[in-house]
Each structure stands twice: as structure tokens, then as C-alpha cells.
Amino acid sequence: MATTTDNHTAAALEKESSVNTGAANPNGANAGNAAAGAPAYGYGYNPLLHQHSGPEPRLPAFGGEFQPGLWKGIEHRKFANPAPLGLCGFALTTFVLSLINLNTRDVTQPNIVLALAFGYGGLVQLLAGMWEMAVGNTFGATALSSYGGFWISYAILLTPGFNALNAYSSAADEGSALGFFLFGWFIFTTILLLCTLRSTVMFFLLFFTLDLAFLMLACADLAKSNGNASAGTTLQHAGGGFGILAAFLAWYNAFAGIADSSNSFFTIPVFHFPWSEKGRAARGKTEREIA
Template sequence: MASTDLHQSPTTEKEISGGTTTGANVNGASATQRYDYGGNPLFHAHSGPDARLPAFGGEFQPGLYKPIEHRKFANPAPLGLSAFALTTFVLSLVNVNARGVGIPNIALTLAYGYGGLVQLLAGMWEMAIGNTFGATALSSYGGFWISYAIALTPGFEALTDYPNEAQRASVLGFFLTGWFIFTFILLLCTLRSTVMFFLLFFTLDLAFLMLACAEYAKSNGAIGASTKLTQAGGGFGLVAAFLAWYNAFAGIADSSNSFFVIPVFHFPWSEKGRQARAIKNERETA
């Protein structure tokens, strides 16, 4: 698809999220009346005549959000997503035992430096631009990578006090189960966003679940089942890594630096999906 065509029809996620919208619809209703806040107690913080942009994975925004007209920072979401993607990609290759590699030491270097520190910084910058979801997710997963690296680094002796391998596997299972629950909470916040944004958290949640179950199986002595579950977790992790890169590319690429940009896959029940159906119905009845 040529870049000139993209300007003629705003059918890409980047263009729609960065486009200009007005505070009134065709019937003259205000933006506040257009958007259904569902009894949200924070209605006063989100309401008003300002325009809203649809959910966009490249901005790490799962719902309608205000355009940032005078941003002092660049968009930090692609940085955080890229840090998460690369670290997850390498560890997941180890988990699926790619090329016979089963020791995750190389992933620990990324967990400290890129997936940990850099992603944590991206989360702080998301907080600076007012993106609560992005700040919570990126900062938390940055903390996950740092804590995971600490747990597996021999010098910290985080697991050495446990008397046997079964208990060490159990506490790692507890650790991963907690992240499965946290990711599921974030997953619920993406149900009205884009398909690729939702799938990122869906596959990541399954990866945490598989890896947690692998540790529990190991603690029970079921080594064969543990190996299969670890490989399944690695498979879901690889998919999550590519989805994170997909959303990162959506936040970076536009018609000024790329010959193509990421297409939109909004859920039918999202705000953008309802708008598309309304336009289609108007054309059919015209």
C-alpha cells in the first residue's frame, strides 16, 4: 500500500490516532454526550468538550484518550514495548529449548538492562504524559524483569535458603502466578481497544500461566509435564514478543518515515467500531 493512499483514506491505526477531531458530532452533540463513561467515578476527570482519540497500541492507550498537543516528551510507549519484546523474545527462545539452549543467563543481562531498567524508565515517562495504563503496565513489567533477574542471579541467593528443589519451584510458581493475575487485570482493560493490543496481553497472560504451571509440575516431580508446559509458555511468549513489536512499530511508523503503517483492527464493540458501523448504516440508508 502506497503512502499516498494512506493519506486519502484514514484506515491505519497511526493516522486515526494522530488525526484531528472536533468536539462535536454531526448532530451538534458535545463530546461529553457522545462518550459513554458508564457511571465512572472519575467521570469528571475524563469529561469535557475536548476531542478524544480511539484506542491505540502504539501509544499504549487501551481506551479513548485526549490528544497531547504540547507534549514535552516523545512517545515513550514504543521504547517500553521494544524493551519488553526483545527480552521476552530471548527468554522464550530459551524456554522452547531453541537450538538445545536451556540456560537463561543471556536473558538475565537483558532483564537487568533493557527489559528492566529501560522499560521502567519508559513507564515513568508514560506517567509524565498522563497515561495511567501505560505507566502501570510498563513500570510493572520493568520491575518484573529486574526481580526475575535477581531471583535467578546466584550472587543474590534469593532461592538458596529453600531446602530443596521442590520448594524453589513452588515459590517461583507463586511469583509467576502473581504476574498471571496482574496481567489478567490489564487484559480486562484492553477489551475495548484494538485486537493486536488485546492479543498482546492475552498471549502474555497465557505465557505466565503455562510457566507457573510448569514450576508447580516440577515441584510435584512431574519433570516431563514441566518441560512441556515450559515450552508452551515459551511459545506464547514468542507470540507476545512479536505482538509487542507490532504495537511498537505502530507507534513509530508514519507516512513521514515509512512506506506503510500498521492497519487498524478495532473491536466491533469499541468506540471506533461503533462509529464505523454508524457511518456504514448511514451510507446504506442514504
């Protein structure tokens, strides 16, 4: 009995110690409530490892959480961070389609993308967007749900059973319609891009390269519809190149959202803009240290 009592006492003391010291997983479900004593990895690294002080602390922008601006951590969050899941679904589907747009190993038919577009990039990313709503992230919910819808709609266009493109009487009309479709996504991505200007470099570059990919691919379809096959192919390859970059940047931001001290020996930099809240705070700290 004495041994059992001692074990219970030790466990209680250990629990009390962890509460008092604020030990917490900096990237976990309660990352927004991590104590100020979390390990510091320096300016430009995972901002979930640092918390603003004050009566209502705000965390800096972070692509791993799909947060483009200051945000408040959710106390006792019931959901894990859904952003890396959505980012990975987007990244893999974009990666495969972009390889085909580059005619890698002479593969030109995008049919293999259908499975990913319906399943991973479509359904799974859409679900991640819905979960972003549950955790109160408007930007993440809008972006992930919309791009999940993009992949599902793109898969519908490529699926013969839907006959979505059969209504067009000529290849020129079909190319123009696809160009309109992609231009709409270019405009939408531009809106999201403008919302990342105060976030991090890696988060901004994700939407910047994706925006250029949509623009290049839209112009490629319009060029082909005008009978300029050579320009269309060049623009398609450019769109594929920007798509590859966007895919790897999505994986990069996903990794930043997953990796923490509990599962990785290091965290990766996300590079805050100098004019962002985190950048201004770091610059002010450096100036005070020099003074």
C-alpha cells in the same frame, strides 16, 4: 536586502499556511492536536491519523501509545511517545527468554537473559513507564513500570550473588516458590487484559498471549515441583510459544506507534474491536453510506 525580505516573507507565509491547514505529524509529539485534514488510511489503521471532533476531542484506543481507551492528546507535549521504547524493551527480553523456554538449539540455561533483564527489559522499560506518567497515561505507566520491575526482579532471582533461591532446601520448594511468583504476574496481567477489551485487537492479543505465557510457566514450575517433569516440560514449551507470540505482538504495537507518514510509506492496521468507540463510529458511517 530585497532578496532577504522576500525569503522572510515566503517563510512566514509557509508557516501561516501550515498552521491554517493543520499540517502535523500524525504520530508525533502533538499528534493529539492534528487537524481533521490528516490523511485517511481507512478503518482499522493508526487511529492517531484521525481525531474526534467536538469541544474536547478524544482519540481512540491505540497500542502504539499504550492507551486502552479514549484519551485526550497532550497539547505541546514536551516528551515523545515513550510507549514504543517500553514495548521494544519488553519484546526483545521476552523473545530471548521464550526461545530458551522452548529449548531452541538445546539451550536451557537462561543466564544470557540477565543482561537484557537488567538493562533493556528492566531499566529501560521502567524508565519508559516513568515517562508515561509524565505524559499522563496511567495504564501505560502501570504496565511498563511493572513489567520493567518484573524483569529486574527475575534477573535478581537468576543472579547467584543475590542468593534469592538458595534459601529453599529442595528443588520442589524452589519450584513452588517460582510458581507463586509467576502466578502473581498472571493475575496482574489478567487485570490489564480486562482493560484492553475496548481497545484494539492487536493490543488485546498482546496481553492475552502474555497472560497465557505466565499461566503456562507458573503451572510448569508447579508441575516440576510435584515431580511431574514431563508435564512441566510440556507446559514450559507452551509458555515459551505464547511468549514468542507476545514478543512479536509487542513489536507490532511498537511499530504502529513509530511508523507515520514522515518515516514510512505505510501504516499498519491495529484492528479496532466492533464494540469500541472507533468500531462503532466506523460501523455507523458504513450504515449511513449504505442508506
